[in-house]
Amino acid sequence: MNARILTVDDSASIRLTTRVALSNAGYAITEAVDGMDGLSKLKGGQFDLVVTDLNMPNMDGLTMIRxxxxxxSCMGVPVIFLTTESDNELKxxxxxxxxxxxxTKPFDPESLVKIVKKVLGR
Structure with a gap:
């Protein structure tokens, strides 16, 4: 069975790039446009991984993770931040x-796939 990944980003172009990279690697992708949308989708479904931006309207990535x-059902779900931020305190x-x-954005789609495979162990 393919791993189910929720991507959360307010940028349509980043969602597209992420979706293409991960779906081409065989993962099933669901998209959310901000933290509130992501949290709603997490409550309504089962995911193996979340890839989220940090800075988004309505609810940021940190608040969504908390x-x-x-x-x-989400306590053990791994979360990868995909963001322009690189501050060590934020990390x-x-x-x-x-x-x-x-x-960190901009990102190489192959690097994203490599990290996802490592985190998921598949």
Whole structure:
């Protein structure tokens, strides 16, 4: 069975690039446009991984992670940040919130696939 990945980003072009890279690698992709949309989709479905932006309207990625970690079915779901931010303090906050990895934009789609495979073990 293909891993199910939720991508959360307010940029349509980043969602497209991410979807193409991951779906071409055989993953099933669901998209969300911000943290609130992502959290709603997480509550309504089962995902093997979340790839999220940090800076988004309505709900940022850090807040979304903190909220998803309160959902019993999402506690063990790995989260990768895909963001323009590279500040070490933000990375530490993300790790404390429950993030598994961090990839800085602009990103190489092959690097994203490599990180996803490593995190998922497939």
């Amino acid at each position: 909220e998803l970690r309160k959902i019993p 530490q906050q993300a790790k404390s919130a429950g993030a598994t990895g961090w990839l």
